[in-house]
Amino acid sequence: MYSFQSPFGVIDYDWHEDVCDTLILQQSDMAYAEHDDAVSAWLSAYFSGKTLSLPTLAPAKTSFQTKLRHGLCAIPHGEVKTYGELAKMLNTAPRALGQALGANPLPILIPCHRVIAANHLGGFHYGKDWKKALLNFERE
DNA sequence: ATGCCCCTTCTTG
DNA sequence: CAAGAAGGGGCAT
Numbered sequence: 069m070y071s072f073q074s075p076f077g078v079i080d081y082d083w084h085e086d087v088c089d090t091l092i093l094q095q096s097d098m099a100y101a102e103h104d105d106a107v108s109a110w111l112s113a114y115f116s117g118k119t120l121s122l123p124t125l126a127p128a129k130t131s132f133q134t135k136l137r138h139g140l141c142a143i144p145h146g147e148v149k150t151y152g153e154l155a156k157m158l159n160t161a162p163r164a165l166g167q168a169l170g171a172n173p174l175p176i177l178i179p180c181h182r183v184i185a186a187n188h189l190g191g192f193h194y195g196k197d198w199k200k201a202l203l204n205f206e207r208e
Numbered sequence: 209a210t211g212c213c214c215c216t217t218c219t220t221g
Numbered sequence: 222c223a224a225g226a227a228g229g230g231g232c233a234t
Binding site for chain 2: 129130132133155160161162163164165166167168171
């Protein structure tokens with residue numbers, strides 16, 4: 069487990085065999101050692117306003133989540149979509165999306181923070197502070 | 209502001 | 222395998 073110091077807080081991540089399988093948005097200042105690898109490079113670029121190609125990510129547990137992951141990657145940087153729109157795009161129900169997004173172990177890398185509810189911000193597994201901060205940052 | 213419904217997963221029987 | 226509950230929502234009262 070390594071950490072990355074982002075402008076909004078500490079991000080912890082872990083991986084095995086060059087495959088990133090966990091990413092946690094910390095809410096405290098607890099941090100592990102920083103490390104120079106594909107993930108920290110990606111995060112560093114992201115918070116500099118650039119977009120790199122994603123590091124190798126652990127495969128989703130279900131085909132549904134894999135489908136969802138593709139849909140999410142289709143959302144351009146700086147834009148947001150609602151659960152409803154995405155649900156329609158993927159031929160599924162809004163509720164199902166919430167389920168899958170919450171189960172996503174790789175927030176930010178998979179831009180699940182760009183998905184909001186129809187009439188409000190929506191929730192966020194790691195705390196709405198992150199969601200707000202990230203969206204505000206991307207809107208620049 | 210309630211109530212009921214869509215769909216995928218996880219937990220139990 | 223069958224049934225029930227829950228989850229970052231949506232739409233109609």
